[in-house]
Amino acid sequence: MPKHYRPTGKKKEGNAARYITRSQAVKYLQVSLSVFRRLCIFKGVFPRDPKKKVKGNHHTYYHMKDILFLKHEPLLEKFREMRAYEKKVKKAVSKKNKDLAERLLTRKPSYTLDMLIRERYPKFIDALRDLDDGLTMVHLFAALPAIERENIQAERIHNCRGLSLEWQAYVSRTHKLRKAFISVKGIYYQAEVEGQKITWLTPHALQQVMPQDVDYKIMLTFLEFYETLLGFVNLRLYHSINIKYPPILDPKLKALAADLYALTRYVDAKDQKDGSNNEESELRLAQLQHQLPANEPGALMHLVENTTDENEEDEETRTCKNLFNNMTFFLSREVPRESLLFVITAFGGVVSWEGDGAPFEESDQNINYQIVDRPTQSHRFISRDHIQPQWVFDCINARIILPTEDYMVGKVLPPHLSPFVDNEAEGYVPEYAETIKRLQAAARKEILPMPGGEQDDLDNAHNLLAEGIIDRTKAKEAAERKRKMTILQEQYHKELKMEMEGTQNTPTTPKESKKKDVDEETDDANLQQFADDDDNMSKVAMSRKKRRLYEAMKISQKRKKDSVDTLKTRKQNIQKSKKSSD
Template sequence: MGKQKTKGKEGELVQYITKGKAMRKLQLNTKQFHRLCILKGVYPRDPRKKKDSSKTYYHTKDVKYLAHEQLLSKFREIDSWVKKIRKATVKKDGMKAEKLKENAPSYSLHHLLRERYPRFGDALRDLDDALSMVCLFASCPSNKDYKISFDMIRMSERLWHEFELYLIVSKSVRKSFLSIKGIYYQAEIKGQEVTWLVPYQFAQHLPTDVDYSIMLTFLEFYHTLLRFVNFKLFQEVGLSYPPDLSVPTSQHISQAQVPEDNFHFDPEFQSDPDVKKIQKMHEDREASKKLFKGFVFFLGRETPRYSLELIIRSCAGEIAPDDCDQVTHQIVDRPINETRQDREYVLPQWVYDCLNFKILLPIAPYKPGCQAPPHLSPFVDYQQESHIPDRLKEIMQLKGENIELQQEEESQKKELGKIMMTKKIRNLYTRMQFSLKRKRARVERLARGMEKMEVEESNPN
């Protein structure tokens, strides 16, 4: 006879605990519990056989992990300090309240960075959300009701400008896309691709249906993370940290000591697709670093200067005032009455498209007053899509690349990948291909409808 299992003592459900029980075990309120989970990187985990779908579950190992955190004592100390200040304020003891405010308890999150990111590459892989959050708060106004202080906004601005300075010095920007949400960027840092979103510099209105306390907890941790990353990155390029942002950018560039890339490829492994991808990244890196070398740009007032300056300087270009005789390109986004013969006039989209395709595109389609070509997203793999835009075909012809050859290589990779799949994954892949086939059919119907409408508009009679 086998060993009998006692009900409620063993099994999968015993390994999970509800949110209420976890809070009571840690002696924390809801706000403190959420804050501790965010800082420690602990998230809810539902069991496969969930009894109550309305409850939130955590793994017992995660709760034990939280129980040994040193911040628990600091949270209780802060609660006690707040109660003392409230009591002194009610008793109108101003001297005691001021003394308590001067001796406010403080804590550090540096030990959490060492726990969550044992290697610097781990921190870089988690930098996407951190940069997006910091850039978001850098464009937000301060608000006492939501506890968004002026110091938080200024710290977010400073950390973003410091990271931006490193991107310019190291020439790390690889892609950028103008979207409705904002401007997407992608940079390559120590072989790691980092993608983030920067809002447009318009007046921001804070929505009322957002829990800002949770966002501010993330922001607090991301400030510590980005400060650590900036320190390491500036150390590698030979610049002191924190940098003096009032100094011209050209002075930082002249003082930096950017290490040379040392990529060595063994011809024996040139057929390996991963090696080809690394080699392609190396070629794109070299093309981006020298894209605007020798060009001097003047940026119009109506253009997004904060974005264009980052891309142009990261691609070895220079920025100069209008009265400079060395200006070769003037970026404008409005009709120009008077032009000069010694410079080219282009729309801002030309800079972004040149960066994305790693080639100096013809300027004629980007002249002021002309309808600019479609702004294609560099984050979409059009080789996998059912429709390849005509603009992409034109650019690939300019670069001397063969679309059909690339499609044939992709199909060969797919066939080799299907051979290595298990039966379960192969069935899942087949269902995915079926949904993609329906999507292609829908795109083709829309394309035929557009062609029919264009023909009817051109022949109204």
């Protein structure tokens, strides 16, 4: 009897019955592959790895239950209907039956993804949890050009832009932004909404590169889902702060592409009028606002402060809200306006910009900081600091107002560090991170170690340890360094002595040291040997599974260590070259 013999009439069992390949699934559902793909994307169905791949390793396997789940989706029927409809239209057009074609075109079947979203995210928090990709995608498409050839329509781009700005307006209004990071890929933001950390990436506001070998259909399918999701999420969030959704925007500001500002103003105004929810009055208010004279700068922006929901906010939100409190910013023409508008308002600052629709002029006396991004500033106001945009982001990530000297116009900026990295876990702390740490400590009015050179570090190793700023490994390192330093010192002293004695022993000393070195080396080798032996011995006693795991862990540890080491060596090289150049 063959190994896989199954009596006739007996059903399949096990993995063979539980999993089917993608082509089988497509056949089973009687749809085309593209429809299947769409369904999978909308329903969030993904392949699963069976324990035993019955059909072979090169197949994608779906769980049968997933496929049944797709099979009972009403959307499937809708897709079929749409296909039939398209056929009808095509037929009518090709038969030159214009009347029929026109009549059919008025009755195009449509579908909504509302219930799918409810199904995939039964609770609002689930939706928030899965929002990262959606936000990134929507923000990306908001920056893309409309391409007819790829079926990227202008309305969708506009819709994406609207959705992304609404989201940003909410985040900045409720001061939920936590981190922001300018990377080469774009600007990363992290907000904390209802306890969920949501990270998204907005591309730099420039012409994007559209590669040819990308299937935009797939992206558009995803985008369709994300647009719907984000719409519902935005509505829910807006309702939670008692604002009508979708917001009615000031058309004048919208025309000036200052959508975000319009939105924030709208949101703020709504907030101000908590009591009256009359729609008409709201509308009138929105209209009134843009009739307000522009020579009353900051008046509107200061309306933001309201203390009604202070008690709801947690500690972090409060600190975020008050970071740029009572600070007025002015953005020059060349800085990324939208991003800074979003960020500064999210942290409680007041912003204006150079251009139409700005709430106040450049010459305003209240401005504390002017953000410029040009090599030289022609006209400088004495009352304010002219700083580069990185300052804002660094302040946000450090949660303190950093000194502006390093960020002045024309200065070489200190490195911009990622706020998403846990330096301790990474094993390497960049120099500037330490500086920021010291500044933070100073801001907290704690014991502040003098921001001195590394020599201080060495001596204060114990102190630092006590302060808990430097972790164990760091301390060890410092101790070792200290030891080496003392050895060197001793040697130096010895040499000095010898020189003082005036003997010609200088050639002997290296020999001695060499010998010593050799000894040490052999010692080291022996120690190494012992360590290796120990290691091997314990490995021999491990079970195979554990041994593999152990080896994998060791490899990853080694890789991490290597990367840290390369960083260290690079830094040393840089310092060396700097010294030599000095």
